[in-house]
Amino acid sequence: MKKIVVLTGAGMSAESGLKTFRDSGGLWEEYDVTVVASIDGWRQDPELVLKFYNERRKQLENAQPNAAHKALAKLEEKYEVQIITQNVDNLHERAGSKHVLHLHGLLTQARSSIDVNLVYDIGYKEIHIGDLCEKGSQLRPNIVWFGEAVPLITTAAEICSDADIFVVIGTSLVVYPAAGLIDEVPRDATVIVIDPVKPQLYRSFKEIYFIEETASNGADRLFKKLMAENSTV
Numbered sequence: 001m002k003k004i005v006v007l008t009g010a011g012m013s014a015e016s017g018l019k020t021f022r023d024s025g026g027l028w029e030e031y032d033v034t035v036v037a038s039i040d041g042w043r044q045d046p047e048l049v050l051k052f053y054n055e056r057r058k059q060l061e062n063a064q065p066n067a068a069h070k071a072l073a074k075l076e077e078k079y080e081v082q083i084i085t086q087n088v089d090n091l092h093e094r095a096g097s098k099h100v101l102h103l104h105g106l107l108t109q110a111r112s113s114i115d116v117n118l119v120y121d122i123g124y125k126e127i128h129i130g131d132l133c134e135k136g137s138q139l140r141p142n143i144v145w146f147g148e149a150v151p152l153i154t155t156a157a158e159i160c161s162d163a164d165i166f167v168v169i170g171t172s173l174v175v176y177p178a179a180g181l182i183d184e185v186p187r188d189a190t191v192i193v194i195d196p197v198k199p200q201l202y203r204s205f206k207e208i209y210f211i212e213e214t215a216s217n218g219a220d221r222l223f224k225k226l227m228a229e230n231s232t233v
Helices: 010-014 039-044 046-061 067-077 091-095 153-160 178-184 215-231
Strands: 003-008 080-085 100-102 105-112 119-121 139-143 165-169 190-194 207-211
Touching (some): 003 153, 003 178, 046 105, 067 080, 067 215, 100 153, 190 215
Parallel strands (some): 003 080, 003 165, 080 100, 165 190
């Protein structure tokens, strides 16, 4: 069974109504990134940071997986599918995908502010000042902020290193370290990039396909292409 590795970004969830950070009308225009999404911002104003992520969690509760999420889940009928997402929502899991690695953390989890190993599933509940972990430290969102290391990047690189097919959906491939994952993909792999704006790739591969569509439309074309190829094997 061929292995498909899918790297997804903000464009994947935009069609589910979740605002992205960089698009017009996105979250960056409402909040200062240096305050709400950085370790320094957390230290300076934790109450504001908690408010920001409480709002995002509430928004996520009312969002639904879109056609792109569902198409990737259905690919598991014929392929081994591993998703690596830069998104902090749980829409891949809710669509039925079984193997999802969250590079930047997960919105429905909290963790200790002094012990990264103390992680708690909180669903869509709010976190408030005074909510403590079992060691007595303030709970924070289990999110990787600017100024922090990405602890799962090595695991993600290992996953990419034996991909037969590498798919990129809804990410510009310019934000590191996630953008560097394509450098770990074998050169004889097939690479498929889905994005309305065609990104520039700096590596050559055996086969490269660009699908200049939104996530849902592009994932539909991807699903039909891969399922058709599998049926001829």
